[in-house]
């Protein structure tokens with residue numbers, strides 16, 4: 001039995017046993033005259049569904065996402081001609097780098113260009129110099145993209161001494177056509193570096209470009225040997241089964257959200273103030289309320305603990321915190337869920353000290369992709385990659401918490417048991433309908449169960 005299945009079985013028992021023992025007692029107590037027994041139970045609305053468990057993962061799903069079949073075999077159409085060489089330049093943290101790289105793979109094939117290994121330009125914030133090869137397995141990438149897009153490890157002599165012509169699409173807004181706007185520069189210079197656009201619609205691309213994107217992003221990227229073995233070591237150190245939780249409540253995150261919070265410690269408030277730059281002023285009044293109700297405010301650790309309890313995730317669950325070191329108000333979570341594991345608690349001290357931000361992010365990524373269950377409190381770049389990669393592996397215990405619904409119900413005055421019930425209903429619905437657990441993009445298809 002897999003750890004996940006064992007976990008499930010164990011929980012089914014945990015819920016079945018008490019109800020089996022209680023059933024005759026309840027029946028005796030409630031039988032005369034004859035209201036349906038569950039109406040008189042305490043905790044209105046928290047009745048057991050037929051499966052016998054209120055644990056979120058025990059709910060029967062109606063739909064799940066799987067990788068679509070059409071892109072799993074290389075497109076037969078080879079490029080009609082080669083238009084030049086493209087290096088994809090990626091900026092930011094690991095998951096943002098990866099998102100840009102994924103887009104770039106699709107664009108390279110769209111333009112019938114040969115890809116040079118991407119350049120990872122790490123933001124100063126991360127203080128490091130990890131290149132593509134420092135994180136990912138280069139040979140595997142080349143092998144897995146064969147037939148989709150041509151990738152070269154070393155520059156051919158004729159361009160080896162040249163600097164590529166820079167094409168920066170990162171600030172481009174709205175839909176634009178890469179063939180129209182980038183191909184001319186590629187043809188003219190023969191070697192360009194490209195920073196892909198942030199929010200480009202990829203669904204209009206021809207299928208060979210889409211297939212390259214899907215294959216390159218979801219089947220060709222794996223951690224290199226060194227990072228992988230560190231990640232495996234970490235994974236093995238975590239007691240099983242476990243849930244990986246991506247908490248986001250760092251000062252910069254909160255400052256950036258422009259949301260107001262009450263009840264935070266003065267230490268947290270100071271850190272948030274320190275992270276607040278120009279243009280990040282706290283919203284007030286109606287604007288603040290609307291913003292919060294649109295789900296723009298990060299969940300606090302204690303709100304997260306509340307929702308996890310509403311989903312009946314036992315408080316003795318082993319939880320790996322996939323997060324940086326800067327989380328605030330963590331006691332709000334750890335006072336409820338006590339079996340918490342982190343990188344810094346599990347890895348040897350000097351190992352951890354010597355690690356770059358991207359390597360740390362790669363560990364969180366790996367552990368989260370391989371955990372029994374994954375819950376995200378936000379839907380950022382990491383969550384998009386993790387949920388998609390879990391979907392690739394058929395790991396379905398994946399959930400993104402709804403900040404919008406939490407805010408909305410809280411604003412409507414719900415609290416305590418009522419709020420818990422509302423959170424349960426909303427997330428159960430999301431879970432069984434397979435929403436929010438995979439990228440709703442063309443690489444994945446809905447599958448009715």
Ligand SMILES: *[C@@H]1O[C@H](CO)[C@@H](O)[C@H](O)[C@H]1NC(C)=O
Pocket residue numbers: 077078079080081083110111112179183208
């Ligand atoms: C790329 O090659 C395909 C054939 O695979 C062809 O249909 C398309 O027009 C080419 N695009 C460019 C920009 O050269």
Ligand SMILES: *[C@@H]1O[C@H](CO)[C@@H](O)[C@H](O)[C@H]1NC(C)=O
Pocket residue numbers: 127
């Ligand atoms: C960046 O990393 C180097 C070592 O890799 C270290 O000496 C330096 O203090 C770090 N800078 C910051 C701002 O963290």
Ligand SMILES: *[C@@H]1O[C@H](CO)[C@@H](O)[C@H](O)[C@H]1NC(C)=O
Pocket residue numbers: 293404405408409412
């Ligand atoms: C907020 O909740 C109300 C019910 O309390 C519902 O009618 C409305 O659609 C919700 N809005 C959003 C954005 O979820």
